[in-house]
Amino acid sequence: EVQLVESGGGLVQPGGSLRLSCAASGFTFSSYTMSWVRQAPGKGLELVSVINSGGGSTSYADSVKGRFTISRDNAKNTLYLQVNSLKPEDTAVYYCAKIVEGFDYGLGHGSNIYEYDYWGQGTQVTVSS
Numbered sequence: 001e002v003q004l005v006e007s008g009g010g011l012v013q014p015g016g017s018l019r020l021s022c023a024a025s026g027f028t029f030s031s032y033t034m035s036w037v038r039q040a041p042g043k044g045l046e047l048v049s050v051i052n053s054g055g056g057s058t059s060y061a062d063s064v065k066g067r068f069t070i071s072r073d074n075a076k077n078t079l080y081l082q083v084n085s086l087k088p089e090d091t092a093v094y095y096c097a098k099i100v101e102g103f104d105y106g107l108g109h110g111s112n113i114y115e116y117d118y119w120g121q122g123t124q125v126t127v128s129s
Contacts, residue, residue, distance in 0.1 A: 021079070045113050048068065049064065
């Protein structure tokens with residue numbers, strides 16, 4: 001059974017930082033493109049960042065470029081999102097997601113949230129003074 005469990009969220013002041021983690025199990029983590037997706041209050045899902053299976057290729061939404069860094073440790077089956085210089089508009093529930101079987105960042109996939117079939121329960125990030 002595929003399981004994705006996020007952690008690391010919390011309340012932080014503007015300009016602060018957090019490191020989000022996503023522990024994966026039930027599948028061969030190192031073989032799949034992964035992503036972070038967020039949903040702000042009253043808004044739709046936003047694809048924040050994508051990383052390929054090996055960790056060498058990444059992409060970011062314009063809204064977070066230069067402030068967020070996605071990474072992964074395939075030996076630990078864990079996905080990370082380092083979030084720096086946080087703004088109130090970054091307040092959201094952050095989810096990690098696994099790409100659909102047969103899809104891959106290297107094949108041009110991963111830029112659409114509908115290409116992901118398993119999601120975690122999310123971790124809340126609140127940016128407020």
